[in-house]
Amino acid sequence: MTDGHAYRAQLTLRRLLPEKVKMLGRLARLAFQPPPPPAPAIAQAQLEGCVLLTDRLEMLRRLPKGGRVCELGTYRGDFARMILEAVQPDELHLVDVSFALCGQDVLDHPAVRLHQTTTTAFLGASAVADFDWIYVDADHGYEAVVADIACAKRRVKPSGLLVFNDFARIVRPGFGVFGVHQAVCEFAAAEGWAVAYLSMGGEALYDIALRRPVG
Numbered sequence: 001m002t003d004g005h006a007y008r009a010q011l012t013l014r015r016l017l018p019e020k021v022k023m024l025g026r027l028a029r030l031a032f033q034p035p036p037p038p039a040p041a042i043a044q045a046q047l048e049g050c051v052l053l054t055d056r057l058e059m060l061r062r063l064p065k066g067g068r069v070c071e072l073g074t075y076r077g078d079f080a081r082m083i084l085e086a087v088q089p090d091e092l093h094l095v096d097v098s099f100a101l102c103g104q105d106v107l108d109h110p111a112v113r114l115h116q117t118t119t120t121a122f123l124g125a126s127a128v129a130d131f132d133w134i135y136v137d138a139d140h141g142y143e144a145v146v147a148d149i150a151c152a153k154r155r156v157k158p159s160g161l162l163v164f165n166d167f168a169r170i171v172r173p174g175f176g177v178f179g180v181h182q183a184v185c186e187f188a189a190a191e192g193w194a195v196a197y198l199s200m201g202g203e204a205l206y207d208i209a210l211r212r213p214v215g
């Protein structure tokens, strides 16, 4: 569902439509789609080692330098630039349906590898656990995040991290519909990955990092 032609066309349309038109679409969707049930709790044992951070840049400062990193959803390249500066990865794989708006400095960086495709098409092309960490920040709809998790969890090395931007539950008109919180809580509750970091943000759109268990 998240790498077919219809989905790609939908993503392109979303990039082109003015914000007011998108808001009308969200209102229409909400009229027919009731809010999801509350997300399952993440067990306390999974939260004991979690470090609370002031923002996502502080999280980057604490991640190991170098390595093989992937960002799903790059847009203008603002966070990719922060990764390049703070983490200095050996390879930074950027995945987006379009890099038209991405900064040229990011596109030209020697560590950057570009993948102009959908997140699930890129991640699903291999089952090898070859990334030290993956930053998930593409389509924030519930089904899309569930699909990203299903592919990304296999591509992270044992003890590597799956990091999610906009760990939020937003079902109010005008703010988009964010299913990230629901999808991440369901995944964490089902598979028991420990929460390593929770980083704050001025708009209360937090980042959460889950660590893949070893073995």
Ligand SMILES: C[S@@+](CC[C@H](N)C(=O)[O-])C[C@H]1O[C@@H](n2cnc3c(N)ncnc32)[C@H](O)[C@@H]1O
Pocket (backbone or CB within 6 Å): 002, 011, 015, 071, 072, 073, 074, 075, 076, 077, 078, 079, 080, 095, 096, 097, 098, 117, 118, 119, 120, 137, 138, 139, 144
């Ligand atoms: C929120 S922006 C990314 C922002 C960026 N991570 C940052 O923090 O600077 C989301 C991006 O994901 C891309 N995107 C959305 N759904 C996608 C999908 N299924 N596959 C690939 N890219 C997708 C959009 O084109 C957009 O550029």
